[in-house]
Amino acid sequence: MGEKSSAKSGKGFGIFVTFCAMFLFWLLLSGMLDAIHVGAGIICSAIIAFVSHDLLVTQKWDKMLRKSGKFIIYVVWELWQILLANFDVAYRVLHPKMPIDPSIIEFDTSLRSDLAIVTLANSITLTPGTITINIDQEKGRFQVHAIAQKPADALLVDKTMQQKVAKVFMEE
Amino acid sequence: MVELIETILLAVVVLSLAAGVFFMLAGAIGLLRLPDFYTRLHATGKCDTLGEVLIIFGLLLYHIYYYSPGAELSVQLVPVKLLFLICFIFFANPTATHAIMKAAYNTGVKPWKKGDRRM
Secondary structure (H helix, E strand, C coil): CHHHHHHHHHHHHHHHHHHHHHHHHHHHHHCCCCHHHHHHHHHHHHHHHHHHHHHHCCCCHHHHHHHHHHHHHHHHHHHHHHHHHHHHHHHHHHCCCCCCCCEEEEEECCCCCHHHHHHHHHHHHHCCCEEEEEEECCCCEEEEEECCHHHHHHHHHHCHHHHHHHHHCCCC | CHHHHHHHHHHHHHHHHHHHHHHHHHHHHHHHHCCCHHHHHHHHHHHHHHHHHHHHHHHHHHHHHHCCCCCCHHHHCHHHHHHHHHHHHHHHHHHHHHHHHHHHHHCCCCCCCCCCCCC
16 A cells, blocks of 8 residues: 555656656747746646656656766766867878778677666767767677777777766666 | 956857867868768767857857847847757767668678778
């Protein structure tokens, strides 16, 4: 009985959070505060929150909050990596001899959840010299195109990025 | 003091616009110079992301300083929309790059190796 009621309140909480997020998004995008626009926003947000709240709120609230804190730290590090990546590409492209040595590499990770794999794949694409080609989700196997030997080694030997992503999405 | 702040702000705006244009240019040069499909995607996929984001960031700062004070709410909200645009680019650009890469790999486009002739 107690478990059932707590699950029910969790669902209501999920709908409420989704509704607030959607309605805030509506207000920011529309910028008009008269009755018609706000009323249409409330109706639309309510419908969306009711139908698809389980897509936004998938876990316990405190767990998600802790994860998003770690995720923001990771994003800051990632932004720095993107800057490095762009200087790297600009250097390779503008250098008269074009120092490139492309290869396709494969490696395995312990990541399994959708969000963790998407984060790692997009991070690989955005960081210096590597782009994700294929992912086998069941085995956690990544196939990556590297533009030179050094970025390939960063993924195969150092594994800094895999560790950072694993730390953010660590399952308890 | 106000003048100093304005100068610094304008310098940041000009710097981010210039850096954005530089990276877009590097991406375009890479598209022309690099030897094959995959390496070209390296140039466009990375440089376009940061180039676009830097340009939008410059516009955002400029808008906040010159248009926002005393304007209507809908005008004041423009920087928020630009911020959403930046977030969207950060998600969509690598995903699209990855999708093109995967499609090319699955249809059997051969990757260029060091020492091959240019395709």
